[in-house]
Amino acid sequence: QVQLQESGPGLVKPSQTLSLTCTVSGDSISSRTYYWGWIRQPAGKGLEWIGRIYPSGSTDYNPSLKSRVTISLDTSKNQYSLNLRSVNAADTAVYYCAANLRYWGQGTLVTVSS
Amino acid sequence: EIVLTQSPGTLSLSPGERATLSCRASQSVSSSYLAWYQQKPGQVPRLLIYDASSRATGIPDRFSGSGSGIDFTLTISRLEPEDFAVYYCHQYGSLPRTFGQGTKVEIK
Numbered sequence: 103q104v105q106l107q108e109s110g111p112g113l114v115k116p117s118q119t120l121s122l123t124c125t126v127s128g129d130s131i132s133s134r135t136y137y138w139g140w141i142r143q144p145a146g147k148g149l150e151w152i153g154r155i156y157p158s159g160s161t162d163y164n165p166s167l168k169s170r171v172t173i174s175l176d177t178s179k180n181q182y183s184l185n186l187r188s189v190n191a192a193d194t195a196v197y198y199c200a201a202n203l204r205y206w207g208q209g210t211l212v213t214v215s216s
Numbered sequence: 217e218i219v220l221t222q223s224p225g226t227l228s229l230s231p232g233e234r235a236t237l238s239c240r241a242s243q244s245v246s247s248s249y250l251a252w253y254q255q256k257p258g259q260v261p262r263l264l265i266y267d268a269s270s271r272a273t274g275i276p277d278r279f280s281g282s283g284s285g286i287d288f289t290l291t292i293s294r295l296e297p298e299d300f301a302v303y304y305c306h307q308y309g310s311l312p313r314t315f316g317q318g319t320k321v322e323i324k
Contacts, residue, residue, distance in 0.1 A: 149253075149261065149304055151313040164312045165217070198260065203251070203308065204272070206260045 104128040104136065106199045106207035114193075114214050120186040124199030124207060131180045132157045136202050140173060140184045142195040143209075150195075155182055189214045218243055218307050220316035228324040235292040237319045239305035244285050246309030252281055252290045255318075256301045264303075265290060295321070 110122035124138065131138065139154035153163035155173045163171050172185045186193060196209040219242040229235055239250065248268035253261040263272045265281035268288055278293040292299055300323050305316040 148317045149306070149315040151315065154313075162311050166312075203306065203313070204263050204266075209260060 104201050104205050106201060106205060108197060108199050108207045108210040110210060110212070112211055112213060114189055114212060115216050116190050116214055117188055120184070120189050120193060120197075120212055120214070122184045122197055122199075122210065122212070123181050124183070126180050126182070126201070130177075131175060131182060132177050138173075138175070138182045139200045139203060141198045141200060141203075141206075142193075143198070144192075144195040152184065152186075152197075191215070217312055218245065218310055218314050220305050220307060220314055222303075222305055222316035222319045224319060225317075226320045226322060228322050229295055230324045231295050231297055233295050235290075235295055235299070235321055237290040237292075237303055237305075237321075239283075239288040239290070239316050241286040241288070241307060245288070245307045248284050249307060249309035250281075250283070250288045251306045251308065252279075253304045253306060254299075254301050255304065261304065292321075297323075 105127045107125045114120045137154050137156045140152040142150050153173050155161045161173050170187045175182045191214050194214045196211050198206050198209045200206040221240045223238045250268045252265040255261045264275050264279050269281045280291045282289050302318045302320045304318050
């Protein structure tokens with residue numbers, strides 16, 4: 103079974119870029135079995151789909167974030183990444199990576215604050 | 217974008233009772249690509265149901281999903297103490313993927 107683990111800074115300053123990495127184990131990130139996604143959840147609120155990337159490198163993003171988001175693959179490390187630019191307090195949330203929205207990482211809290 | 221509206225917002229029930237949760241979509245969900253997740257405080261969402269009515273691996277048969285088009289239902293036949301949680305519906309039939317706002321099932 104595939105396993106995922108998020109990593110990255112827990113604190114980001116306003117206007118800077120939030121960068122997170124998801125390390126995949128149990129299968130290759132190049133496997134056509136999966137697509138690789140990011141979801142976030144502000145404290146006490148619901149889930150928001152950020153976007154996903156296929157093994158081919160093709161991406162889909164939530165239109166509400168599209169202008170600020172990039173998801174990319176690093177096949178040499180079996181990882182994929184999320185970059186969210188120009189963050190503000192509204193981007194404070196637990197960020198999850200997930201495979202096919204079936205297998206989820208444990209989530210990582212990112213706080214945007216000066 | 218498909219907006220998913222869940223009702224009720226909170227469901228207060230006792231263990232052993234039946235829970236019926238609703239998820240209504242603003243437009244038809246393609247191929248019944250509708251999933252349900254359970255989330256307990258401080259935990260990761262857990263996939264319960266996919267394709268509207270298929271149980272995910274390891275999910276007890278007291279959980280069942282039904283519906284098509286714009287109306288979907290998650291039923292918990294007899295609530296166990298561990299079932300008190302927040303439940304989200306999620307559509308993956310069109311982009312962007314969207315989630316409902318959640319239904320909290322609490323102990324009465």
